Amino acid sequence: MEPKLPTFDKLMNPLLRALGALGGSGSVEEIYSKVVEIERFSDDVLAQLHDPENSNNSEVWYRLAWARTYLKKYGLLENSKRGVWALTAKARTLDKVDPKDVVRTVKALDRKEAAAKPTDQPVPGVPEEEAWKQTLHAVLTQKLSPAAFEKLVQRILRESGFTQVEVTGRTGDGGIDGRGITRIHGLMSFHVLFQCKRYKGSVSAGEIRDFRGAMVGRVDKGLFISTGTFSPAAIKEATRDGAPPIDLMDGAELAEKLKELGLGVRTETVEVPRVDAKWFEDL
Secondary structure (H helix, E strand, C coil), X not given: CXXXXXXXXXXXXXXXXXXXXXXXXXXXXXXXXXXXXXXXXXXXXXXXXXXXXXXXXXXXXXXXXXXXXXXXXXXXXXXXXXXXXXXXXXXHHCCCCCHHHHHHHHHHHHHHHHHHCCCCCCCCCCCHXXXXXXXXXXXXXXXXXXXXXXXXXXXXXXXXXXXXXXXXXXXXXXXXXEEEEEEECCCEXXXXXXXXXXXXXXXXXXXXXXXXXXXXXXCCEEEEEECCEECHHHHHHHCCCCCCCEEEECHHHXXXXXXXXXXXXXXXXXXXXXXXXXHHHCC
């Protein structure tokens, strides 16, 4: 029997507390990590995926997305184009909210908007900010071969400033898929070994240890890229004191990087005509 998960409305106050602890603003990943810390969710809870076939996001991640959406419409959160969420002035005056009132108010607003623009409303079921990532995850995990995914990672690293990026993919090499060199501010360079996996689930601490074992004594740093997520134990293992550091990029961060680089993801601007009444008056 799977452990019980909190409903999205029960995550509203932990989300607000998390943002408060982060200084009033934070990325989606920072908010998620802080809520997990505050609520002390177990690995079993975090391992539950929202949709194993079409998404790499945990159910907690998905429900937090809905909590953010509702709190934004309620006037307590705002977000930038860079994906940073922040408390509004109104939120900073509150100790906590009544989740039932938030849900009731937002649903009333949605009904009012739907009545005004019935053809413009998005299909319900998936938070708007997560819909494109879910589609991308399906493409990466179901349409690409392992070799094609390695080729994609190679392109991402090159576009991000890495040089001499090679894909090796040799069996019996501790899961190492390739190597490259990154230069910091044009001065210092670091040799990096990377591993890239098309996961639908969560990467374990054991897989991080295996990767580290293969890279020890060979390079300065390691990079583990996954379409899935990393368990809390895996994140802790990647930054363990006294061990060679391993940077992690999960599915959500990979999606944002592809969007940033314009690789297979494009942002469309909707053209909205505006009437300039003064122009006509000046005729």
